[in-house]
Amino acid sequence: MSLGVWLVGGRGSVAVTSIVGALALRAGLAAPTGCVTELPDLRSPALPGFGDLVFGGHDPSPVPLTKRAEALADAGVVPASLVAAVHTELTAVDADIRPLPHVATQAATAGLIVADLVEFRERHDLDRVVVINVASTEPVPDDDPAHASLALLEDALRTERPVLPPSALYAYAALRAGCPYVDFTPSTGARLPALDELARRQRLPYAGRDGKTGETLLKSVLAPMFAQRHLDVRTWSGFNLLGGGDGANLADPAANSAKSASKQRVLQETLGQQPQGTVRIEYVEDIGNFKTAWDLVTFAGFLGTRMRLEFTWHGCDSALAAPLVLDLARLTAAAHAAGRSGPLTELAFFFKDPLGDVPHGLADQWRLLVDFAAGLDTAAAGPGPQAAGSDPEAARPDPEAARSGPEAGRSGPEAAGPGPAAAGSDSEATA
Amino acid sequence: MSLGVWLVGGRGSVAVTSIVGALALRAGLAAPTGCVTELPDLRSPALPGFGDLVFGGHDPSPVPLTKRAEALADAGVVPASLVAAVHTELTAVDADIRPLPHVATQAATAGLIVADLVEFRERHDLDRVVVINVASTEPVPDDDPAHASLALLEDALRTERPVLPPSALYAYAALRAGCPYVDFTPSTGARLPALDELARRQRLPYAGRDGKTGETLLKSVLAPMFAQRHLDVRTWSGFNLLGGGDGANLADPAANSAKSASKQRVLQETLGQQPQGTVRIEYVEDIGNFKTAWDLVTFAGFLGTRMRLEFTWHGCDSALAAPLVLDLARLTAAAHAAGRSGPLTELAFFFKDPLGDVPHGLADQWRLLVDFAAGLDTAAAGPGPQAAGSDPEAARPDPEAARSGPEAGRSGPEAAGPGPAAAGSDSEATA
Amino acid sequence: MSLGVWLVGGRGSVAVTSIVGALALRAGLAAPTGCVTELPDLRSPALPGFGDLVFGGHDPSPVPLTKRAEALADAGVVPASLVAAVHTELTAVDADIRPLPHVATQAATAGLIVADLVEFRERHDLDRVVVINVASTEPVPDDDPAHASLALLEDALRTERPVLPPSALYAYAALRAGCPYVDFTPSTGARLPALDELARRQRLPYAGRDGKTGETLLKSVLAPMFAQRHLDVRTWSGFNLLGGGDGANLADPAANSAKSASKQRVLQETLGQQPQGTVRIEYVEDIGNFKTAWDLVTFAGFLGTRMRLEFTWHGCDSALAAPLVLDLARLTAAAHAAGRSGPLTELAFFFKDPLGDVPHGLADQWRLLVDFAAGLDTAAAGPGPQAAGSDPEAARPDPEAARSGPEAGRSGPEAAGPGPAAAGSDSEATA
Amino acid sequence: MSLGVWLVGGRGSVAVTSIVGALALRAGLAAPTGCVTELPDLRSPALPGFGDLVFGGHDPSPVPLTKRAEALADAGVVPASLVAAVHTELTAVDADIRPLPHVATQAATAGLIVADLVEFRERHDLDRVVVINVASTEPVPDDDPAHASLALLEDALRTERPVLPPSALYAYAALRAGCPYVDFTPSTGARLPALDELARRQRLPYAGRDGKTGETLLKSVLAPMFAQRHLDVRTWSGFNLLGGGDGANLADPAANSAKSASKQRVLQETLGQQPQGTVRIEYVEDIGNFKTAWDLVTFAGFLGTRMRLEFTWHGCDSALAAPLVLDLARLTAAAHAAGRSGPLTELAFFFKDPLGDVPHGLADQWRLLVDFAAGLDTAAAGPGPQAAGSDPEAARPDPEAARSGPEAGRSGPEAAGPGPAAAGSDSEATA
Numbered sequence A, B, C, D: 001m002s003l004g005v006w007l008v009g010g011r012g013s014v015a016v017t018s019i020v021g022a023l024a025l026r027a028g029l030a031a032p033t034g035c036v037t038e039l040p041d042l043r044s045p046a047l048p049g050f051g052d053l054v055f056g057g058h059d060p061s062p063v064p065l066t067k068r069a070e071a072l073a074d075a076g077v078v079p080a081s082l083v084a085a086v087h088t089e090l091t092a093v094d095a096d097i098r099p100l101p102h103v104a105t106q107a108a109t110a111g112l113i114v115a116d117l118v119e120f121r122e123r124h125d126l127d128r129v130v131v132i133n134v135a136s137t138e139p140v141p142d143d144d145p146a147h148a149s150l151a152l153l154e155d156a157l158r159t160e161r162p163v164l165p166p167s168a169l170y171a172y173a174a175l176r177a178g179c180p181y182v183d184f185t186p187s188t189g190a191r192l193p194a195l196d197e198l199a200r201r202q203r204l205p206y207a208g209r210d211g212k213t214g215e216t217l218l219k220s221v222l223a224p225m226f227a228q229r230h231l232d233v234r235t236w237s238g239f240n241l242l243g244g245g246d247g248a249n250l251a252d253p254a255a256n257s258a259k260s261a262s263k264q265r266v267l268q269e270t271l272g273q274q275p276q277g278t279v280r281i282e283y284v285e286d287i288g289n290f291k292t293a294w295d296l297v298t299f300a301g302f303l304g305t306r307m308r309l310e311f312t313w314h315g316c317d318s319a320l321a322a323p324l325v326l327d328l329a330r331l332t333a334a335a336h337a338a339g340r341s342g343p344l345t346e347l348a349f350f351f352k353d354p355l356g357d358v359p360h361g362l363a364d365q366w367r368l369l370v371d372f373a374a375g376l377d378t379a380a381a382g383p384g385p386q387a388a389g390s391d392p393e394a395a396r397p398d399p400e401a402a403r404s405g406p407e408a409g410r411s412g413p414e415a416a417g418p419g420p421a422a423a424g425s426d427s428e429a430t431a
């Protein structure tokens, strides 16, 4: 099964580490350490191979992938020798990382994104494309009544007012283009009633949100430990120091608060109460991609005796995230192939702020995931991969959008974007 | 169900904290924080109430329980106000903590222990007595061919040569007296083929070993986390600093090595390999009962990137252990009542070095435990609690041992201990 | 030499720990651990004895000292047995901790404070009184042109507008009353040109500010170490978690920022540059008086190699501060006796944000302090204690203020405070 | 002043980092971060420039310097680009790192070492050569009566019995050859009465021992801080995890105990008492050159309140050591040029186990060092560099040793070493 992986934020650290890693795996130059889909309990014929992955994406940055990869090598995130070894392949991918389309209405911009996705799928003759958001974290958006239903949303998209934050616009376009959508960031993504409605209508799965790679991962095993030992966690304070692009972006208080909120849920959910203390994220440029997180947990035990646990996590964020991005691409593609649609709640294992009413302890999430993977296996043994084909209209680009073309959109705001009719016709096609 | 809890090492920190805590719980002066059997998932009518527990034990130390409890209060292990509040009850328990019986042969000593247990059960009119070893850790004993079967063992016990380490002699006597046996220490306890044979013959359950209260508890959730994330743990080094009686005893290299070994298994079992690094235990008298453990874990992620986790655990050992001792008393008693015999492998959750071929990850152990507790419930709803009664011979003291009496044994080695016939008759009775 | 110690914030944690400690030292129930004036290098006949200290103060809180002391004992800050042992003496001190005087103009309020100080000095027949501010940290005040000279200040004090923050008003009143003034908090205190002018005119010494008891203390030895090793400190991030009254107050961002700023100077001064990173103070109520501070320092060494130091400081703030308060009382009194006036820059050792152009490394501050103490010795061997007497007018209470009396002031805003003449006459008396 | 730096252990990590660094400094490719002699307070015209350093040494290992340097680059100790940039120069140095001479008697071996040193000095036309021991740590040797005086020592050296450990034999040979000697390791080096006698007779300075680069460095600032605050340090426990060649060697308990002892003195000396707790060094191969040290300090403050400090030091040992090796070469050479002989106690700043009755606090050591450097300046301004020349005999190789030649020595134990007369004549020459 040939699989397109479309990375929103395709020139960022997580994206580039994922691409370099997949190329290295394909070339047999690296082991799949950190890829959970390569563990005996999850390995499955239903999953596309690393060699089957074809990368594309959107990113406003013009810096070539090879330059970004070299910067990551200098920072110790990926080995310099690997970057050198995959230089040619990386240059080839570069052409598939497109600038951001942007036209007058969000409906029109969505049309250009759809066109890019479809063109990518057709040019590479891919079975399907999974869209994964690894772009900078957005501020938490305001509520909007137009988020409540697909009909309201599509009306609003045709106005000049930007009704969706970028991550949700990508989710909208991905679903329109017949692509499953994964949000690896704390941004909104597909998590709106209108988009859930669209996903179900398109019979497409989606997953998210916010990859769980550090402090929250630890919380998801430590908090259940305290709970199962009936210890009374009194305070849990976290302090994250990070540089890098993600850190710089999180220095913006709005983005920071989106992220901090996403890191809190696990305690409430696993302890049954919210201990005192907060999570701080601090941007310290010089620290770069190797985040340091320090947590202090104080708890009371038998007869009230006070005790403490503190830990320091010194993790390379992109190195932790990248293999999970590859895992999510494989699992989401296989779920799509197996006919799954709507939120993939069984992927909670991967996320800080998982979809649905799911367990937050890692062990329970692991069992969900193992069962899910086993189910894919059975499904794969069944009628066969055809989900994308099952709704051919969804996969067909909007004709008008295609006609006006991405270049038009990119040539500037004056360019004639796809009018309301464009999105409308697509909407009708799938109705 | 009235339950006797016989603590070998009954004047030690763990024992005294357990007793003070149980008295405080009975008086409604404390919450059962740290008692896992009070969690919704485990609570069960099959379990005896805290108010049903009656304590006794053996300890060579002459220091009164009230003095020991005050010392623990000064050290911050238990609140001084609680110790004051249960002063009278504590004084009452004191009379049931007996000096160590010791006579010429181990068979005779066992007879005296049996007599003490039976006398305790009868005097307090208890449904059953669970024997729990919370005495100082013993050195690892040499292998002995007489450990291989009950017949060989009983022959050897009648000679002057001490064939069993004290913890195993206690297990032998407990089983002889019809009492389930729990080893909370890393000592040998019931973990010998001969004693397993005896337990099965007596239709008695046993459990162990080495209460999991700190560093190993953390390992049992962190190691599975690394494994499930397919991260390559390269080194895991631990450093434990502790004072207190247990620390002083572990300053002895032989006892220390028993303990360190017991802390290593979880990594091999959950990671599928043994990372580099060792566990050190250092006695630092001034640190007292509040142990500090520091662990450094280094691991490789995607493309070989090196990362680190370090944690410091600052736990009060006795406060962590005591509620588990109460849990184990309740669970083991209920298992006995439900007709269980042999090793209670489902109690792996509580132990560093659990019995049987069981999972070492805490989450899996938790599920085993929850299912086990649910099973007790059903059993309890069945024919009714009478396990002790089901094998009346086992519960009957050896007549000769009873006759020669504990005082005789304690008056010196010249005292006539129970002869071979005594143990023999008991053995026959249960055959 | 009998010495009055007037504590602004006399019912706070630092104050109460200081008082309990001094009473315990006087009674021979405790060792002077933490009192640097008891070290061989500083001990001096010029210093008043612990037994010579008499405590008084102001505090808006009505909670009796014995209640506050018991709360500190429950929190583990002071031993419960000590609190019980000094109960009578503590009750006696209680009467000398007065409510805050507050009348229409700040000049009038100052007059009432002066009256309280004089009355205290006379009633106890004290050689001198040192005023030490251990009240809650104030927000950073706005600049005011009236701070520039004593003349401008005294004009402004007579208006209804509050021109001085409380700490500075206390400094003003203390100096007016002939009392040396010490600021143990980050508040403004005597650190204004107008007050410096007053201190010099009154021939009174003053000291401050912000007692150095934790993270900054560590910085003052670690930063010089990095500097002397020519290591390139790149980032220094600090995270302080604390509860208690001080923590609650610092939860107010304005007070917090006063404190954080005061913690930063040492790096700039000792490293010659400001590394990246900030200091955070978080209020976590449940953590209480035992603050936990975590710092991460990253640095580059030879050929750019990156390295790290992290530390966790788990200190009891009041227990660290109290002995320094006693030290400062003794040293400032002896300096006054020796005829010193103006800022006591040699006391930099004690402060996060020391007065004057002084070294910030602890080792250099230590040498300054040792030399200073040696100088007192010589002075003490000289003409004898007379500083207070040398300016008898300064010590004389303002007659009008005394007349209107503290009760008047406290009975409400309508009470007639000391008029402009009052402060004026005092000012003239010292001219 | 052209300066030869002869590194015993010339192919080890510290040596190679020193050489690469000096070459990079000479080429202007690196800043002298970590070199304390480049700080404003120490910089001096009396010190040879980095460009004046010429390297040679002894090492039994045959691995070329370039290979060792590349391994260090792979491990992140030095930048790969620097290693590449100085490849040619490094290859040139390689020829001056000689295999170990070893012949039948230690006197003869010493003769071969002398010959190597003299040949190196003459061939490169050096003003002087400083010998620095950076070889693997030796086990603590047994006491030997022959260590008591030079006469006894020289008799014993002529027997077959090895009377000196290798480090001391190097010190002997260095001094014989007119070279100042520095011991950067915890080995014996020049620290024997017989060798002190020789150094004084030869008018040569020597320095040591055991470079202070991590945990002990921190102790030397933290312990004085506790002492100056009159805090009662109760326990200080240290745990060092390291890989690399030094770590592997320290896995040998004998070498380990030499090192651990050397790390303890600072506490006794600065605190005036030895707190409880020990220092452990653990070899963990995978951790490599980036040592992790964790220390826990517990202390009592005012009224006995218990508090704690813990720190983790994550330092690259060779990167910390190498600039100090360059500093020591420069300072010792300048001291020699200034006519200093005997132990350079003013260099205590650099060492864990400094020579002489010196302060152990870093701040005091720093002042000693600054004064020492200032003194060199003055001396340099004086009569001029001549120390080496002042004792021409000392610098002359032993004629017999020279005759038998290093090759002879290296060809095997049967080679004729320098007889008694050789050493004797040298001894006379210097008398």
Ligand SMILES: NC(=O)c1ccc[n+]([C@@H]2O[C@H](COP(=O)([O-])OP(=O)(O)OC[C@H]3O[C@@H](n4cnc5c(N)ncnc54)[C@H](O)[C@@H]3O)[C@@H](O)[C@H]2O)c1
Binding pocket: A008, A009, A010, A011, A012, A013, A014, A015, A058, A059, A060, A061, A100, A134, A135, A136, A137, A138, A166, A184, A185, A186, A210, A211, A212, A213, A244, A245, A246, A249, A316, A317, A318, A320, A321
């Ligand atoms: N461990 C992890 O690294 C981790 C874990 C969870 C979530 N995340 C999230 O993943 C995201 C990426 O992290 P990163 O470290 O790669 O950050 P980065 O700053 O290196 O990369 C972000 C990229 O997104 C691009 N971008 C910004 N706005 C965009 C838009 N509207 N459309 C498309 N591209 C856009 C930027 O140009 C940049 O190249 C962040 O949102 C981060 O919070 C990362």
Ligand SMILES: NC(=O)c1ccc[n+]([C@@H]2O[C@H](COP(=O)([O-])OP(=O)(O)OC[C@H]3O[C@@H](n4cnc5c(N)ncnc54)[C@H](O)[C@@H]3O)[C@@H](O)[C@H]2O)c1
Binding pocket: B008, B009, B010, B011, B012, B013, B014, B015, B058, B059, B060, B061, B100, B134, B135, B136, B137, B138, B166, B184, B185, B186, B210, B211, B212, B213, B244, B245, B246, B249, B316, B317, B318, B320, B321
């Ligand atoms: N968290 C924990 O505290 C924890 C966890 C796991 C295991 N354990 C084990 O529990 C045991 C008790 O720990 P502690 O802290 O109470 O130690 P402790 O030293 O305070 O108490 C041990 C008691 O055992 C008594 N004793 C010694 N030999 C005996 C014997 N042969 N028979 C009967 N009593 C004997 C001693 O007199 C003492 O009173 C130790 O073996 C320890 O390793 C404790």
Ligand SMILES: NC(=O)c1ccc[n+]([C@@H]2O[C@H](COP(=O)([O-])OP(=O)(O)OC[C@H]3O[C@@H](n4cnc5c(N)ncnc54)[C@H](O)[C@@H]3O)[C@@H](O)[C@H]2O)c1
Binding pocket: C008, C009, C010, C011, C012, C013, C014, C015, C058, C059, C060, C061, C100, C133, C134, C135, C136, C137, C138, C166, C184, C185, C186, C210, C211, C212, C213, C244, C245, C246, C249, C316, C317, C318, C320, C321
């Ligand atoms: N290690 C330390 O504890 C330490 C170190 C440096 C500075 N400080 C400073 O010392 C001060 C006291 O700390 P604490 O822990 O005792 O706090 P606390 O909250 O326990 O006590 C402060 C007291 O000040 C009183 N107060 C408030 N406003 C007042 C006013 N205008 N006049 C007189 N009294 C007033 C309060 O009623 C309270 O009793 C704080 O400013 C703190 O920042 C403490």
Ligand SMILES: NC(=O)c1ccc[n+]([C@@H]2O[C@H](COP(=O)([O-])OP(=O)(O)OC[C@H]3O[C@@H](n4cnc5c(N)ncnc54)[C@H](O)[C@@H]3O)[C@@H](O)[C@H]2O)c1
Binding pocket: D008, D009, D010, D011, D012, D013, D014, D015, D058, D059, D060, D061, D100, D133, D134, D135, D136, D137, D138, D166, D184, D185, D186, D210, D211, D212, D213, D244, D245, D246, D249, D316, D317, D318, D320, D321
């Ligand atoms: N921060 C530091 O790195 C530091 C600090 C203090 C002391 N030291 C000491 O410096 C020494 C070197 O450390 P390293 O990390 O470079 O170790 P290393 O193992 O990398 O190098 C030691 C070298 O010495 C050589 N050697 C062994 N025996 C020898 C002998 N008899 N004569 C000559 N050479 C011999 C070895 O072949 C090796 O090349 C060790 O003794 C270490 O304890 C290092």
Ligand code: NA
Binding pocket: A310, A312, B311, B312, C311, C312, D310, D312
């Ligand atoms: Na820590």
Ligand code: NA
Binding pocket: A311, A312, B310, B312, C310, C312, D311, D312
């Ligand atoms: Na740490």
